[in-house]
Amino acid sequence: MSDLHLGLAGVGRIGVMHARNIVTTPGVGRLTVADVDAERARQVGAEVGADAVADVGALLASGIDGLVVATGTAQHPELIRAGVEAGIPVFSEKPVAPDVALSLPVLEFIAERDGVVRIGHQRRYDRGYLEAKRAFAAGELGWLHAIRAVTCDVAPPPVSFIATSGGLFRDCSVHDFDVIRWITGREITEVYARGSNNGDPAIGEVGDVDSALAVCTLDDGTLAVVTASRYNGGGHDVRLELQGSKASLEVGLDARTALRSAEPGVTFPDGSPHTTFAERFADAYRAEVAAFADLVRGVEGELCRPEDAVAASKVADAAQESLLTGVPVRVG
Numbered sequence: 001m002s003d004l005h006l007g008l009a010g011v012g013r014i015g016v017m018h019a020r021n022i023v024t025t026p027g028v029g030r031l032t033v034a035d036v037d038a039e040r041a042r043q044v045g046a047e048v049g050a051d052a053v054a055d056v057g058a059l060l061a062s063g064i065d066g067l068v069v070a071t072g073t074a075q076h077p078e079l080i081r082a083g084v085e086a087g088i089p090v091f092s093e094k095p096v097a098p099d100v101a102l103s104l105p106v107l108e109f110i111a112e113r114d115g116v117v118r119i120g121h122q123r124r125y126d127r128g129y130l131e132a133k134r135a136f137a138a139g140e141l142g143w144l145h146a147i148r149a150v151t152c153d154v155a156p157p158p159v160s161f162i163a164t165s166g167g168l169f170r171d172c173s174v175h176d177f178d179v180i181r182w183i184t185g186r187e188i189t190e191v192y193a194r195g196s197n198n199g200d201p202a203i204g205e206v207g208d209v210d211s212a213l214a215v216c217t218l219d220d221g222t223l224a225v226v227t228a229s230r231y232n233g234g235g236h237d238v239r240l241e242l243q244g245s246k247a248s249l250e251v252g253l254d255a256r257t258a259l260r261s262a263e264p265g266v267t268f269p270d271g272s273p274h275t276t277f278a279e280r281f282a283d284a285y286r287a288e289v290a291a292f293a294d295l296v297r298g299v300e301g302e303l304c305r306p307e308d309a310v311a312a313s314k315v316a317d318a319a320q321e322s323l324l325t326g327v328p329v330r331v332g
Helices: 013-023 038-048 056-060 073-085 100-112 127-137 168-184 201-205 282-296 306-325
Strands: 004-009 028-034 066-069 090-093 117-120 144-152 188-196 211-218 223-229 237-244 248-251
Touching (some): 004 282, 028 056, 073 090, 090 282, 100 306, 117 306, 127 168, 168 223, 168 306
Parallel strands (some): 004 066, 090 117, 144 223
């Protein structure tokens, strides 16, 4: 399978990014795209050098070796099932389904049919997060006494998106919950969350907050603090700090970190901050697509399994519940 034929369902913002990455992935010889907007599918296909078909049925009938799902969340379960039924590996953007309750039947469907499905948590292919996982596993940090995770956007997405996103923890912090589980190998057992809305009042009117913090307790007692915001004008800020008994390590600390020092004479970081998640994780997204191509060939990597994606979503659900109730919430 040196020249794979991959299919892509959905060519919105993230779908277009995937399309561009897929056609430049070594070993992928052909891409076919489909979207509910057939004209947009044709336009994107023409732009990236891919074929375009009328719908997902035609996409699955085109002889693809693997399916990439980048549609709206509501369509994820149907398309995951369709790919599994067709007997091909599936890579879907997160989450598995709009909520955990809807995700569980999908997990059962995959398991019953021995389906090969992976979910998009691209930080697992960011070089900094990979190094953090390696260093912790090697014992270089000792035991962890604190974890601090940050995900802050420069500006909020449209309120129309926020209204259907499930909340800041499910939309943004779920990535932090995933990497905390992935790096430590531990479960998050309890979450206490608080939030605020000092930006656009319309965000509060649709039931969300624009900034939030969650204190997480892991099953070995380790504490993690996860923060998120829609209003980080200094740049797109995504970091993970691991503080251990032997050493500490920071993911995302480089010349483009969206911080500046208050210390006299210190100029680091001196680069221009990232402005979008796609820019911050451009290399990781490319590596993730390449890993899926490897998976289609039978080579396993660090791609997120659906059960792990649902586990991270359970933590996000608990954080959202704690945000609404004001009390700590047990996970799962």
